[in-house]
Amino acid sequence: MSFDLERLRAETPGVSARIHLNNAGAGLMPAPVLDAMIGYLRREAEIGGYEAAAENAARLDGVYDSVASLIGASRDEIALTENATVAWQMAFYALPFRPGDRILTARAEYAANYVAFLQVAKRTGVKIEVIPDDADGVLDPQALERMIDDRVRLIAITWVPTNGGLVNPAAAVGRIARAHGIPYLLDACQAIGQMPVDVRSLGCDMLSATGRKFLRGPRGTGFLYVRRELMHQLEPPMIDHFGAPWVALDRYELRPDARRFETWENNYAARLGLGVAIDYAHAIGIEVIMERCLSLASQLRDALAGISGVKIHDLGSRPAAIVTFTVSGFEADAVKAFLAAAAINVSTSKPSSTLLDATARALPSVVRASPHYYNSEAEILRLAAMVHSLVHGT
Numbered sequence: 001m002s003f004d005l006e007r008l009r010a011e012t013p014g015v016s017a018r019i020h021l022n023n024a025g026a027g028l029m030p031a032p033v034l035d036a037m038i039g040y041l042r043r044e045a046e047i048g049g050y051e052a053a054a055e056n057a058a059r060l061d062g063v064y065d066s067v068a069s070l071i072g073a074s075r076d077e078i079a080l081t082e083n084a085t086v087a088w089q090m091a092f093y094a095l096p097f098r099p100g101d102r103i104l105t106a107r108a109e110y111a112a113n114y115v116a117f118l119q120v121a122k123r124t125g126v127k128i129e130v131i132p133d134d135a136d137g138v139l140d141p142q143a144l145e146r147m148i149d150d151r152v153r154l155i156a157i158t159w160v161p162t163n164g165g166l167v168n169p170a171a172a173v174g175r176i177a178r179a180h181g182i183p184y185l186l187d188a189c190q191a192i193g194q195m196p197v198d199v200r201s202l203g204c205d206m207l208s209a210t211g212r213k214f215l216r217g218p219r220g221t222g223f224l225y226v227r228r229e230l231m232h233q234l235e236p237p238m239i240d241h242f243g244a245p246w247v248a249l250d251r252y253e254l255r256p257d258a259r260r261f262e263t264w265e266n267n268y269a270a271r272l273g274l275g276v277a278i279d280y281a282h283a284i285g286i287e288v289i290m291e292r293c294l295s296l297a298s299q300l301r302d303a304l305a306g307i308s309g310v311k312i313h314d315l316g317s318r319p320a321a322i323v324t325f326t327v328s329g330f331e332a333d334a335v336k337a338f339l340a341a342a343a344i345n346v347s348t349s350k351p352s353s354t355l356l357d358a359t360a361r362a363l364p365s366v367v368r369a370s371p372h373y374y375n376s377e378a379e380i381l382r383l384a385a386m387v388h389s390l391v392h393g394t
């Protein structure tokens with residue numbers, strides 16, 4: 001598929017009535033995703049849930065291949081989960097920690113991850129330390145290198161945060177983690193679907209991602225990658241008889257693949273939708289998607305920057321398609337409501353989602369506009385025009 005905006009928009013039912021600039025929240029599902037899910041649900045209703053799964057066994061199994069090829073992994077290194085948080089938790093809570101061990105993380109770390117660090121710190125006495133940023137506010141790999149010693153048990157960072165276009169140097173972090181043999185857990189939730197993700201060149205051991213954001217899959221989907229050699233050493237924090245079959249009265253055996261992190265019951269319609277969403281993105285081309293996302297985001301920043309009273313908060317020299325801003329005299333929620341009344345979807349990001357970063361930069365709640373390749377330039381300009389009219393009345 002070459003990039004044909006008109007066709008891609010025609011295949012996106014949601015664009016007809018609204019301007020959707022909340023892809024960092026949840027992207028609009030394209031028609032093939034919707035059709036696959038509705039068709040599958042219909043079969044569940046018609047012939048039964050177990051029977052529909054049997055009938056679609058090959059397609060459902062193929063979702064592992066779709067995920068694996070999206071991130072350059074092998075299918076046995078993939079677990080499908082109900083969201084990115086569960087994927088991340090499965091990996092993180094499987095790691096052993098002792099008092100005095102160190103976890104190194106990023107300033108823009110996502111709240112769900114950070115509270116898990118805090119819980120494990122409370123339980124085990126592990127220390128959480130934040131890798132300093134460079135002058136642009138981007139994680140500084142040299143500073144990370146200086147922090148490494150034999151007590152560092154984990155490097156866990158967010159690649160693209162929830163609260164802005166910052167793109168942390170995930171591959172540079174991976175090179176350091178690899179060189180020192182330190183497990184590296186990468187939160188790729190906001191990166192997946194808007195930029196190429198290749199676990200080998202990233203050098204990560206574990207990667208978590210969600211289906212509903214820039215991948216345009218359904219809500220309630222996510223996945224975990226665990227590098228094969230590490231996976232074989234990890235016991236999931238919780239197991240059931242799917243991930244760990246009950247093989248003798250007093251014994252279970254962990255599955256040999258990453259599906260040891262899964263449980264038996266699943267939303268198969270959603271899984272199928274995830275697979276179709278990934279194949280859809282692949283057909284367009286991830287590089288093409290990235291270039292268009294960067295271009296629309298940069299157009300939006302330029303347009304907003306020209307409005308007095310608007311301040312943009314994204315960090316880094318080449319920020320991704322998450323544009324965060326504040327409007328002088330207006331709370332972020334009020335801006336969101338004003339735009340919603342004009343059929344424009346944006347979201348807000350509260351300090352508590354990225355508390356370290358929000359505290360360091362004294363950020364209030366910010367408005368978050370996250371375009372995707374299927375948005376048009378006219379939609380970007382319309383958002384900017386509406387923000388202008390909010391501030392200046394025209």
Ligand SMILES: Cc1ncc(COP(=O)(O)O)c(C=O)c1O
Pocket residue numbers: 024083084085086110112158160161162187189190209210211221222
């Ligand atoms: C950076 C980041 N990590 C993790 C998550 C959690 O993803 P999920 O809601 O699929 O668990 C989000 C969701 O907004 C996120 O932005």
